[in-house]
Amino acid sequence: MPATLDGLKEIAVIWSAETLRAMRSARTLVLLGLYAMFSLVTLLAIGALLGGGRVSPGALPDLEQLPPVVEGVFKVNLFFLPVYVMLMGFDQISGEVGSRSIRYITLRARLSSLLLGKFLMQASLLVGLVLVIDVGIFLYARYAHPNFTLLAMALNLVKVWLATLVFSLAYVALTTFCSSLFRASGLSLVFNFCLIFGFLLMELAGRYYQGKSLLEYLRFLSPSYYSSNLLSPVLSEFGRSGLAYASFTGLFLGGAYAVLRARDL
Amino acid sequence: MSELAIELSQVTKRFGPKVAVNAVSLSIPLGQVYGLIGPNGAGKTTAFSMMCGFLHPTSGTLKVMGVAPTTPGALKGKLGALPQDAILPPGWEIGELLTYWARLSGLPQPEREAREALDRVGLTENWFTPTEALSHGMAKRTAMAQALMGKPPLVLLDEPTAGLDPRIAAQVRQLIRDMKGQQTVVVSSHNLQELEELCDGAAILDRGSLVKAGTMSELTGLGAEFRVQIARGDVIPPELTQLPGVTSARMESPTVLLVRFDGQAHKPEEVISRTVAHLLQTGVLILGVTRGQRLEDRVLQIL
Numbered sequence: 001m002p003a004t005l006d007g008l009k010e011i012a013v014i015w016s017a018e019t020l021r022a023m024r025s026a027r028t029l030v031l032l033g034l035y036a037m038f039s040l041v042t043l044l045a046i047g048a049l050l051g052g053g054r055v056s057p058g059a060l061p062d063l064e065q066l067p068p069v070v071e072g073v074f075k076v077n078l079f080f081l082p083v084y085v086m087l088m089g090f091d092q093i094s095g096e097v098g099s100r101s102i103r104y105i106t107l108r109a110r111l112s113s114l115l116l117g118k119f120l121m122q123a124s125l126l127v128g129l130v131l132v133i134d135v136g137i138f139l140y141a142r143y144a145h146p147n148f149t150l151l152a153m154a155l156n157l158v159k160v161w162l163a164t165l166v167f168s169l170a171y172v173a174l175t176t177f178c179s180s181l182f183r184a185s186g187l188s189l190v191f192n193f194c195l196i197f198g199f200l201l202m203e204l205a206g207r208y209y210q211g212k213s214l215l216e217y218l219r220f221l222s223p224s225y226y227s228s229n230l231l232s233p234v235l236s237e238f239g240r241s242g243l244a245y246a247s248f249t250g251l252f253l254g255g256a257y258a259v260l261r262a263r264d265l
Numbered sequence: 266m267s268e269l270a271i272e273l274s275q276v277t278k279r280f281g282p283k284v285a286v287n288a289v290s291l292s293i294p295l296g297q298v299y300g301l302i303g304p305n306g307a308g309k310t311t312a313f314s315m316m317c318g319f320l321h322p323t324s325g326t327l328k329v330m331g332v333a334p335t336t337p338g339a340l341k342g343k344l345g346a347l348p349q350d351a352i353l354p355p356g357w358e359i360g361e362l363l364t365y366w367a368r369l370s371g372l373p374q375p376e377r378e379a380r381e382a383l384d385r386v387g388l389t390e391n392w393f394t395p396t397e398a399l400s401h402g403m404a405k406r407t408a409m410a411q412a413l414m415g416k417p418p419l420v421l422l423d424e425p426t427a428g429l430d431p432r433i434a435a436q437v438r439q440l441i442r443d444m445k446g447q448q449t450v451v452v453s454s455h456n457l458q459e460l461e462e463l464c465d466g467a468a469i470l471d472r473g474s475l476v477k478a479g480t481m482s483e484l485t486g487l488g489a490e491f492r493v494q495i496a497r498g499d500v501i502p503p504e505l506t507q508l509p510g511v512t513s514a515r516m517e518s519p520t521v522l523l524v525r526f527d528g529q530a531h532k533p534e535e536v537i538s539r540t541v542a543h544l545l546q547t548g549v550l551i552l553g554v555t556r557g558q559r560l561e562d563r564v565l566q567i568l
Contacts, residue, residue: 006338010369017365021356100351103319104411107346108369110337261337264320 010109014117019124028088032129035084039077039133043140046072066156067141067148071231074160077133078227081164082171086192089122089175091185093260098183102265111260115176119253122172123165130164163230163238170223170245171196173252180256199224223248269328270295270419270449271316276325278311285311287473288325293466295418298445300460300467300481301453302564307470309453310349313423316451317346330419342370345412347405349423349453353396359383359407360392363414372415382410387436402429409437420444421451426459438463461485461560471568487557488528491537495520498549508543510536 022028047069093115096102105114138157142148178192179185199222206219219225226244229237271293278286286308293299301309314320315327318334332339353362363379372378383389386406391399399407405428412420425441426434441463444450454460460467461481468478482488500522505514510531517523522544526536537554544551558566 006341006371009371013365013369017368025356096354099354100319100348101354103317103346103348103351104354104366104408105369106318107344108341108366112337262321264314 007110007113010113011116011120014105014109014113015120015124018118018121022121022125028125031084031088032125035129036133036136038080039073039137042076043069043073043137046076047140047144065152066160066231067145069144070137070141070156070160073137074164074231078164078167078230081168082174082196082224083193085122085126085168085171086175086178086189086196088125089118089172090179090189090192092118092122093176093179093256094182094185094188095179097180097265098185100265106265112257115180115253115256115260119172119176122175123169126168126172127165130168131161134161134164159231166242166245167223167227167230170248170252173249173256174223177252177256177259180259268295269293270297270330271451272328273312273316274326276312276315276322276327278308278315278320279323284473286315286322286470289470289473289475290325291468291475291478293449293451295449296446297465298441298450298452298463300464301451301470302457302460302467302560303470303476304455304568306472308473309470310423311473312470313421313451313453314348316421317344317348319348342415343417344419344421345414345417346421347408347412347423347425349427351408353399353404353407355395355397357396358393359388359396359399362396363407363411366411367414370415378414379410382414383407385413385440386410387433402433405429406433406437409440413440416448419449419451423453424455425452426454426456434459457561457564458559467560469564469567476567481560482557485557485560485563486525488533490523490525490558491533491540491554491556492517492558493522493524493540493544493554494552495522495544496550496552498544498547500544500549501547504547505540505543508536508539511540514540 050068050072093102096105102114109117134157138153138160142150142153174195175192178195179188181191182188202218203222203225206216206222206225209215209218223245226241229241232238232241269292271291273289273291275288275290276286277284277288289308289312301312303309311320315322316329316334318329318336318340321335327334329340330343334340334344353359357365360376360379360383363382364375367375367378380389380392383392386409388403388406388410391403394403396404396407405425409422409425412422422441426437429437438459441450441452445463452460452463464481466478466480467484469476469484477484500516502514502516502522505511505522505524510526511524512527513525515523524536524540526533533556537556541551541554
């Protein structure tokens with residue numbers, strides 16, 4: 001079998017097997033439940049802050065734009081999503097390197113297949129979770145705004161879902177990278193948290209020093225900086241953000257591969 | 266491909282200041298059962314891990330089945346390994362786990378391979394047992410099963426019988442015997458009696474360095490020395506060294522005569538018969554003759 005095809009088959013086998021295992025694991029279920037509850041609480045809080053209540057049907061013209069409540073929940077969720085992604089996957093590689101169970105895999109598959117298979121597994125779980133939660137939020141938005149047309153709801157659902165995915169894939173890759181750096185999962189977790197926090201500080205510092213110092217460029221190095229345009233109605237702005245997140249994803253995955261190739265397992 | 270399954274050339278592995286393997290050069294021919302011998306900390310597991318591609322050598326070169334073992338995917342389908350200290354991943358039933366690994370190895374009938382491998386290690390009934398629920402012995406046998414799946418041409422087994430009860434250990438030894446002649450097997454073990462019985466050749470490591478390597482016959486001196494247990498009479502060793510083929514003779518203890526001979530040029534039975542005949546002619550009574558030395562004694566002597 002050609003090497004590329006064999007590599008793709010390995011990725012598919014690892015992805016399917018690891019996804020099945022993850023779906024059975026208590027930790028995944030607990031984290032999914034917690035994230036869903038967190039989103040619900042956010043939704044209720046933002047709903048209350050924005051005045052709550054249900055708009056009377058027929059009182060307003062058809063709503064084509066994203067309701068403010070959805071945008072609010074999206075932004076809050078996006079802020080906490082990196083931490084959630086980190087908790088879900090901090091030990092995906094370090095757990096295997098620390099216990100040396102990775103050795104059973106490397107005898108049979110390339111490291112790149114292992115990394116991508118695990119990355120896709122985490123991404124698949126997020127795809128499902130985000131979709132379930134987004135559907136829930138949009139159903140609420142439809143209830144709260146009966147003038148929110150079905151077509152607008154469907155289009156905005158896809159938009160929000162894609163935006164969340166593009167954003168979260170970069171953080172899944174970051175978690176993969178951090179997990180590849182250490183044998184001890186605890187260290188991966190702490191380092192991952194420090195990086196997320198560091199990126200946030202870089203963004204804030206960049207915004208603070210905007211027009212004042214060269215430090216303003218720091219914000220461009222932080223993935224979170226690019227989230228503001230993810231819901232932009234202008235396609236090119238969304239495209240630029242998407243490209244930035246794709247670059248971060250590639251960078252972190254490439255880093256993880258380089259680390260794993262160089263280190264002892 | 267060369268006739269060598271494994272070739273180490275001046276391989277060194279350092280962990281910080283500690284030298285775990287020091288400039289080891291070693292060749293393991295295809296088709297042999299080969300032992301890695303040495304006390305704790307000798308570098309066996311480190312050497313083994315480098316052969317599997319788990320560890321990168323600090324210097325030197327390694328070739329396993331003709332390729333560098335750290336090249337991604339290079340050993341797929343060519344190597345089965347039982348790593349000594351790798352834990353089976355949690356969250357799996359062992360049948361499902363082995364099927365997954367068989368699929369990853371690209372074996373045509375993964376589930377059948379998994380069932381057959383579990384059958385060979387006596388775990389047929391444990392298909393649905395979770396990996397977390399396995400005893401030490403069962404986990405080791407599961408790990409052994411994954412090494413056997415697909416009948417790879419090279420199998421590396423690190424301490425395959427350590428911690429197993431005698432009945433299961435005997436089963437594992439039988440599995441290795443069954444592989445003899447069909448696959449190349451490298452076994453690392455502290456059980457020297459087991460290695461002497463199973464192996465065609467072996468390498469003795471101590472403190473990271475290769476002390477001696479050769480065929481089992483060479484290591485035990487089977488073709489180069491014998492001992493005569495003396496019951497009564499005076500042995501005069503210098504007389505024996507005059508016999509054809511005898512290179513040296515000395516009393517190892519008051520009742521044991523050690524004779525070394527040139528095994529390349531003379532057949533052991535001829536040298537032994539001549540020596541025994543000479544002893545009897547000179548009035549020495551003997552109780553027995555043993556060829557070579559037990560591997561355990563040999564290793565203790567060397568280390």
